[in-house]
Amino acid sequence: MKPASFEYFAPTSVADAVSLLQEHGLEAKLLAGGQSLVPLLNMRLARPTVVIDVNRVDGLSYVREDGDALAIGAMTHQREVERAELVQRVNPLLHAATRLIGHPQIRNRGTVGGSIAHADPAAELPAVALALDAEMHITGPNGEKAVPAADFFVTYLTTTLEPAEMLTEVRVPALPQGTGWSIQEMARRHGDFALAGATVTLSMNGGMCSDARVVLFGVGATPLRVQQAEERLIGERVDAALISEIGREISSSIDEPLADIHATSEYRRNLAGVLTERALVEALGRAA
Amino acid sequence: MAAKRDIRLTVNGVAYEATVEPRMTLVDMLRGELGLTGTHVGCEHGVCGACTVLMDGRAVRSCIMLAVQADGADFMTIEGLASREGELHPIQQAFIEERGLQCGFCTPGFMMSILELLQETPDPTDDEIKDALGGAICRCTGYESILKSVRSAAKKLLAPAS
Numbered sequence: 001m002k003p004a005s006f007e008y009f010a011p012t013s014v015a016d017a018v019s020l021l022q023e024h025g026l027e028a029k030l031l032a033g034g035q036s037l038v039p040l041l042n043m044r045l046a047r048p049t050v051v052i053d054v055n056r057v058d059g060l061s062y063v064r065e066d067g068d069a070l071a072i073g074a075m076t077h078q079r080e081v082e083r084a085e086l087v088q089r090v091n092p093l094l095h096a097a098t099r100l101i102g103h104p105q106i107r108n109r110g111t112v113g114g115s116i117a118h119a120d121p122a123a124e125l126p127a128v129a130l131a132l133d134a135e136m137h138i139t140g141p142n143g144e145k146a147v148p149a150a151d152f153f154v155t156y157l158t159t160t161l162e163p164a165e166m167l168t169e170v171r172v173p174a175l176p177q178g179t180g181w182s183i184q185e186m187a188r189r190h191g192d193f194a195l196a197g198a199t200v201t202l203s204m205n206g207g208m209c210s211d212a213r214v215v216l217f218g219v220g221a222t223p224l225r226v227q228q229a230e231e232r233l234i235g236e237r238v239d240a241a242l243i244s245e246i247g248r249e250i251s252s253s254i255d256e257p258l259a260d261i262h263a264t265s266e267y268r269r270n271l272a273g274v275l276t277e278r279a280l281v282e283a284l285g286r287a288a
Numbered sequence: 289m290a291a292k293r294d295i296r297l298t299v300n301g302v303a304y305e306a307t308v309e310p311r312m313t314l315v316d317m318l319r320g321e322l323g324l325t326g327t328h329v330g331c332e333h334g335v336c337g338a339c340t341v342l343m344d345g346r347a348v349r350s351c352i353m354l355a356v357q358a359d360g361a362d363f364m365t366i367e368g369l370a371s372r373e374g375e376l377h378p379i380q381q382a383f384i385e386e387r388g389l390q391c392g393f394c395t396p397g398f399m400m401s402i403l404e405l406l407q408e409t410p411d412p413t414d415d416e417i418k419d420a421l422g423g424a425i426c427r428c429t430g431y432e433s434i435l436k437s438v439r440s441a442a443k444k445l446l447a448p449a450s
Contacts, residue, residue: 001311002332007290008310008356031354038352039333042313051310055357079346103423105337105401108346109353190422 003041010053014139014168017054021164022141024050030166031055032075032114035106060113060168063087070094070172074113078125079104081112090174093132093181093201097124100183103191113167116152119159122193122218126153128183130223131199131215134172140165153222179203179211180287182279185218186271188262194218195263196271200279202238204287209233214279216250219257219272226250229276238284247277295359299324300368308355315339317355318365326366326396330425337424340397341365347404347423366396369403378444379403379437388437390428398424402438410446412438 011017021028029048031037032055040046054060060075063084070090072081081087081098088095101107101115101124115125116136128134129149136147141164152159161167175181185197196218203211212233214226229246236242251273259265292307299322306321313332318324318341327350330338334352341350342364369377379399382388389395398421405412405420412420417438426434 001309001316002313003311005290005309005311008293008354010356034352034354034357035334035349038313038354041311042333042352051354053354053357103337104404104420105340105347105349105423106334108343109348190418 002044003038004044004047006041006048007050008053009050010056012056012058014057014060014166017052017057017166018139018141018164020050020052021166024052025163028052028163030117032117033077033110034114035102035110036114036118036120054166065090065174066171068174070174072112072170072172074111074117074167074169076112078107078110078112078115082107091132091172093175093183093199094128094172096181097128097183097199100124100185100194106191112170116170117159117161117167119153119157119222120193121156121220121222122195122197124183124185124194124197124199124217127197127199127215127217127223129170129172130225131201131213132172132175134170136167137169137171138165139168144168146171150225155221175201176203178288180283180285182282182286184275184279184282186275196257196268196275198272198275198279200276200283202233202280202283202287204238204284207237209236209238214246214250214276216254216272216276219254219268224254226254226276228253233280238280240281243277243280243284246280247273249273250276293356293359295356297358297361297363299363299365306355310354310356312355313351314341314353314355314358315350317358318350318363321355324365324367328393328396330393330397335425336394336397337401338394338397340400340424342400342404345404345407347401347420364400364403366399369399377403379406379441382437382441382444383434386433386437386440388429388434394424394426398426398434402441405438406442406445411442414439 028050031053060073062073064071134149180202183199185194201213212230214229216224256265257268328338330336332351334349339350
């Protein structure tokens with residue numbers, strides 16, 4: 001058998017899951033879709049002594065429109081998000097990002113909350129959560145709270161979630177009509193984790209950029225918002241010259257990304273700039 | 289060792305019961321406990337797709353699911369594809385005709401992914417086929433003849449021989 005031995009619990013309510021987390025503390029690991037955790041268990045890179053499987057918790061799988069936002073249950077399969085006409089209509093960036101996750105076979109099991117709580121810096125959902133100002137709804141021993149994406153991602157695979165807390169819902173604001181958007185990534189093979197990626201939203205008003213969001217992924221310990229680039233865009237007529245300047249600035253200014261067997265640090269930096277340019281061009285084309 | 293658990297599941301229309309350690313993966317249970325060795329174990333960390341099975345109609349990787357999570361679910365594996373009388377499924381027939389396999393190791397996983405695709409999208413575009421095939425790795429046949437096999441299977445399923 002591949003994983004090390006663990007005790008297994010399958011609570012049916014959030015309250016039960018939280019009290020199990022409280023009881024077992026750092027020894028315990030929540031199992032959502034398992035598409036990241038079970039590989040880690042199989043390779044024994046993770047050896048929790050307690051696994052708390054939240055797949056049988058009721059009421060955590062839904063996509064609803066709630067005012068100006070999408071409310072997505074943490075255990076909603078990525079495939080459901082991808083298929084939801086509502087998501088495509090209300091937030092096409094979230095829809096496009098979801099389609100870039102792994103493969104259909106992964107998205108059939110992988111969950112929205114699982115990906116965001118796992119916080120892989122190369123993953124799509126944390127990046128768009130940051131770009132779209134998503135809000136994480138969390139339940140813990142002291143009740144419920146909401147944490148904005150900007151405060152949620154701490155470092156590699158680490159969020160502000162406390163050991164006895166659980167992500168229950170992700171609220172993603174609607175993308176306002178006319179906002180241009182894009183997500184670009186480069187992976188060695190389709191479906192692999194991105195070597196680097198960029199996601200952009202762009203609002204244009206009378207030929208001038210009125211608002212912009214630029215977020216990189218796969219090049220730092222968390223998804224990275226590049227405010228410097230946003231400031232260069234806002235108030236400007238966005239043209240090819242400005243876009244390529246911003247790309248060059250990103251390539252030369254971001255902290256050195258980690259290198260691995262797939263890409264050097266220099267290559268990732270360069271890629272981050274190039275992908276931002278492509279994202280800006282596409283977002284500009286979509287902005288009305 | 290953690291306490292074993294009793295689970296019940298359906299595979300290819302047959303009800304099974306098993307008693308498993310929580311750490312046992314679904315694929316190890318299918319093969320080792322239920323004797324259904326048609327589902328292959330490849331990378332064992334969710335990359336190669338050889339172990340793909342249908343769970344409640346959805347293609348999933350059985351090496352990165354725990355057997356205990358299968359409790360109450362309905363599965364289909366490669367053994368359920370041909371009829372009980374042994375008549376090959378159109379997907380299997382198409383793989384033979386279009387030479388969609390050589391060594392056959394990856395084939396069960398491919399076929400289960402293709403089955404999900406064609407059940408939901410009976411007349412897929414090449415892009416849709418590639419998206420579904422992208423979740424599985426073949427190291428000898430090459431993908432072109434697998435792609436042809438899917439196109440052919442789709443035709444067979446849309447217009448069954450009278």
